[in-house]
Amino acid sequence: MRRLPNDAYVYATYRLVDREDKLKARADGIAVGLTVGSWTDLPAAKQAQVQKHCGVVERMETVEHLADGQVVADITIGYPVINFTPTFSALLTTVFGKLSMDGIIKLIALHIPDALRQQFPGPKFGVQGVRDRLGVHDRPLLMSIFKSCIGNNLDELTAHFTEQALGGADLIKDDEIFFTEAYATPEERVQAYAKAAERTRQETGKRVLYAVNLTGPVFELRERARRLASLGAGALLLNVYAYGLDVLADLARDPEVTVPIMAHPAVSGALYAAPHHGISADIVLGELLRLAGADIVIYPSPYGSVTLPREEGERLVAALRRPGPHKPCLPAPSAGIHPGLVPVLLRDFGTDIIVNAGGGIHGHPGGATAGGRAFCAAIDAAVRGIPLPQAAENSPALAQALQKWGYREA
Amino acid sequence: MRRLPNDAYVYATYRLVDREDKLKARADGIAVGLTVGSWTDLPAAKQAQVQKHCGVVERMETVEHLADGQVVADITIGYPVINFTPTFSALLTTVFGKLSMDGIIKLIALHIPDALRQQFPGPKFGVQGVRDRLGVHDRPLLMSIFKSCIGNNLDELTAHFTEQALGGADLIKDDEIFFTEAYATPEERVQAYAKAAERTRQETGKRVLYAVNLTGPVFELRERARRLASLGAGALLLNVYAYGLDVLADLARDPEVTVPIMAHPAVSGALYAAPHHGISADIVLGELLRLAGADIVIYPSPYGSVTLPREEGERLVAALRRPGPHKPCLPAPSAGIHPGLVPVLLRDFGTDIIVNAGGGIHGHPGGATAGGRAFCAAIDAAVRGIPLPQAAENSPALAQALQKWGYREA
Numbered sequence: 069m070r071r072l073p074n075d076a077y078v079y080a081t082y083r084l085v086d087r088e089d090k091l092k093a094r095a096d097g098i099a100v101g102l103t104v105g106s107w108t109d110l111p112a113a114k115q116a117q118v119q120k121h122c123g124v125v126e127r128m129e130t131v132e133h134l135a136d137g138q139v140v141a142d143i144t145i146g147y148p149v150i151n152f153t154p155t156f157s158a159l160l161t162t163v164f165g166k167l168s169m170d171g172i173i174k175l176i177a178l179h180i181p182d183a184l185r186q187q188f189p190g191p192k193f194g195v196q197g198v199r200d201r202l203g204v205h206d207r208p209l210l211m212s213i214f215k216s217c218i219g220n221n222l223d224e225l226t227a228h229f230t231e232q233a234l235g236g237a238d239l240i241k242d243d244e245i246f247f248t249e250a251y252a253t254p255e256e257r258v259q260a261y262a263k264a265a266e267r268t269r270q271e272t273g274k275r276v277l278y279a280v281n282l283t284g285p286v287f288e289l290r291e292r293a294r295r296l297a298s299l300g301a302g303a304l305l306l307n308v309y310a311y312g313l314d315v316l317a318d319l320a321r322d323p324e325v326t327v328p329i330m331a332h333p334a335v336s337g338a339l340y341a342a343p344h345h346g347i348s349a350d351i352v353l354g355e356l357l358r359l360a361g362a363d364i365v366i367y368p369s370p371y372g373s374v375t376l377p378r379e380e381g382e383r384l385v386a387a388l389r390r391p392g393p394h395k396p397c398l399p400a401p402s403a404g405i406h407p408g409l410v411p412v413l414l415r416d417f418g419t420d421i422i423v424n425a426g427g428g429i430h431g432h433p434g435g436a437t438a439g440g441r442a443f444c445a446a447i448d449a450a451v452r453g454i455p456l457p458q459a460a461e462n463s464p465a466l467a468q469a470l471q472k473w474g475y476r477e478a
Numbered sequence: 479m480r481r482l483p484n485d486a487y488v489y490a491t492y493r494l495v496d497r498e499d500k501l502k503a504r505a506d507g508i509a510v511g512l513t514v515g516s517w518t519d520l521p522a523a524k525q526a527q528v529q530k531h532c533g534v535v536e537r538m539e540t541v542e543h544l545a546d547g548q549v550v551a552d553i554t555i556g557y558p559v560i561n562f563t564p565t566f567s568a569l570l571t572t573v574f575g576k577l578s579m580d581g582i583i584k585l586i587a588l589h590i591p592d593a594l595r596q597q598f599p600g601p602k603f604g605v606q607g608v609r610d611r612l613g614v615h616d617r618p619l620l621m622s623i624f625k626s627c628i629g630n631n632l633d634e635l636t637a638h639f640t641e642q643a644l645g646g647a648d649l650i651k652d653d654e655i656f657f658t659e660a661y662a663t664p665e666e667r668v669q670a671y672a673k674a675a676e677r678t679r680q681e682t683g684k685r686v687l688y689a690v691n692l693t694g695p696v697f698e699l700r701e702r703a704r705r706l707a708s709l710g711a712g713a714l715l716l717n718v719y720a721y722g723l724d725v726l727a728d729l730a731r732d733p734e735v736t737v738p739i740m741a742h743p744a745v746s747g748a749l750y751a752a753p754h755h756g757i758s759a760d761i762v763l764g765e766l767l768r769l770a771g772a773d774i775v776i777y778p779s780p781y782g783s784v785t786l787p788r789e790e791g792e793r794l795v796a797a798l799r800r801p802g803p804h805k806p807c808l809p810a811p812s813a814g815i816h817p818g819l820v821p822v823l824l825r826d827f828g829t830d831i832i833v834n835a836g837g838g839i840h841g842h843p844g845g846a847t848a849g850g851r852a853f854c855a856a857i858d859a860a861v862r863g864i865p866l867p868q869a870a871e872n873s874p875a876l877a878q879a880l881q882k883w884g885y886r887e888a
Binding site for chain 2: 102103104105106117118120121122150151152153155156157158160161162164165166167168169170175215216217218219220243244245247248249250283284285286287290307310311312314315317318332333334335336337338339341342343344345346347368376
């Protein structure tokens with residue numbers, strides 16, 4: 069079979085377990101079975117007709133020998149780009165549809181050539197676009213997470229928003245589990261918080277973007293996203309893996325969705341967390357979210373209770389920043405973040421990140437406003453290379469935070 | 479805290495690994511953290527206000543003691559129904575959003591009370607509705623899977639369809655990886671196959687439903703589904719876990735989507751296949767797909783190469799049939815099905831199933847039409863309790879199939 073040029077394929081690498089003497093047949097079966105269905109049975113004329121649609125085995129490598137002739141192996145299959153439409157439905161169903169159910173197998177790498185990549189939206193704003201909206205270019209951004217949303221009325225929520233905004237947060241995000249509209253709709257929240265943000269701005273001199281949880285029936289999300297944007301939402305929070313990657317992509321493609329989109333990793337652990345099944349975290353939360361157009365990607369930091377190993381986190385962030393046709397995303401390493409970790413965050417992930425905290429803000433002995441101030445002081449110090457204890461001499465809020473949670477020098 | 483009535487909660491059971499002395503705190507943290515955010519810190523008045531939204535720990539059970547004080551434990555949390563909207567986004571984000579990323583943890587049971595269940599669509603047609611459309615009530619249905627789709631033009635595809643229809647299949651489904659519209663759009667296929675089905679009906683006397691792969695941009699799927707139904711599609715094939723469960727649900731809810739929906743399990747293995755992470759297969763492919771309104775559920779049979787252990791398959795099918803407010807679904811155990819397995823399929827899963835075959839039809843020595851005939855003869859024999867070898871005496875096609883693939887008596 070004549071091969072297509074290298075950039076005419078999407079390459080997927082699987083780490084799987086199989087008998088060593090069956091690897092070749094397994095790989096061939098994938099390449100053909102997930103593209104043109106059959107090959108050797110076809111008459112020559114038919115082969116000529118369908119060959120540009122036929123998958124190829126790019127590489128096979130034995131990683132480890134197990135008992136009974138079984139091996140752990142990495143198999144890379146090339147799927148012709150022309151078999152795909154620019155949807156995640158096509159991409160995922162082809163490269164990990166049936167295969168996801170086929171024994172011990174994990175999708176560990178996915179290489180999408182620019183010809184296909186360009187048909188996906190990528191981030192509309194990216195790092196620069198989010199920074200421009202805030203007018204902040206020289207330091208990590210600070211995001212505060214609503215502590216409790218469910219069961220609070222609009223006045224209580226607005227007071228909670230204000231408390232966080234006064235602490236100096238650049239972004240304030242809804243709790244991702246906030247779905248009920250019994251006390252306040254997203255539209256009402258956006259409008260109330262926009263007014264609150266105007267008021268706090270007069271006090272702090274800082275803009276703050278509210279990331280509203282985009283919820284509701286799936287086919288109404290685009291209309292709602294446009295409406296929330298026009299009402300003054302600072303960003304949209306989307307539970308991407310609960311709704312589907314194509315939902316994110318088609319929101320990102322929409323020119324009337326005029327605000328950044330923040331991807332929450334809810335449910336994604338069900339895809340990436342298993343060692344020998346599912347899809348690697350850097351694909352799930354890195355590669356695919358950027359392709360789909362997330363401007364901001366929340367993912368588990370390596371420091372807290374809900375963690376992603378540091379190496380995986382680094383690969384994930386690399387996928388969000390790699391050169392290519394799409395803008396880079398802002399990573400928001402999350403969970404377990406307190407002011408004492410800011411220097412380490414900067415060391416590990418650089419300045420183009422969002423420092424994202426919930427408990428590390430609301431658990432501050434002085435309350436959420438003091439909690440935000442402690443973070444602002446820590447970020448300022450870390451950027452200027454000043455040790456936190458020294459910075460704490462001029463920030464009582466930071467001093468209290470360091471006393472409660474400790475700190476780590478980078 | 480005062481508890482709500484039992485049926486006011488969604489109960490989720492997690493099998494997880496943690497230190498035994500931390501289990502109680504872990505469970506409390508989940509119950510509160512994934513609902514009202516905090517509890518013990520709240521003033522009494524606030525507690526009274528939010529208590530109806532607060533989760534509860536329903537049960538904790540140690541399953542196994544590991545080294546170092548670690549245990550495997552099952553923890554059941556009750557989440558108040560009023561916290562949810564009837565969307566899978568709300569359901570999944572709450573019960574397995576953050577938690578999916580929290581170490582070794584698998585969602586192994588999900589109990590949704592009728593009050594919430596009724597707000598989801600469930601199957602529009604169900605077993606009876608699909609049978610009514612075909613006029614077949616006394617035997618398992620036969621479904622034939624297109625062997626190859628990609629790279630074929632409309633005439634070739636239509637010939638392929640006809641060949642399968644002449645074999646006596648009740649349903650013929652697209653390959654789930656068929657996305658490209660370069661040679662024929664779904665609309666063109668539906669119209670061409672509907673004509674072909676009319677022609678074959680004159681020969682076979684049988685109706686056949688074509689399940690067309692519903693593809694394209696996500697926000698256009700509803701319009702396309704309506705259009706394909708009105709053009710004569712027999713059913714819609716949906717890659718549910720590639721597009722998202724809410725997409726299925728909102729298609730099932732739509733009164734203008736007037737044909738059954740068939741859920742393909744593509745990508746679902748990434749969620750269910752890991753032993754200690756993700757979500758159990760009976761939830762992913764049973765409970766959730768029925769709730770979302772799949773009329774037909776394709777899942778891995780216990781017989782073939784891509785398998786689901788028999789016990790898991792039985793739990794899955796039980797979820798599709800359990801008494802409740804929703805119609806039961808038709809299970810289509812798939813992969814590795816050949817005519818010789820039909821008696822075992824009936825024994826294991828009953829008569830209300832779809833016998834679904836690709837290779838077991840197209841690989842027949844006499845071609846796809848003979849392959850279909852062999853299945854029809856096998857189904858007829860199995861229903862009447864006639865041993866397959868005996869039935870093969872009157873069916874050369876079945877005889878050939880048994881010779882090629884063998885058979886198993888139930």
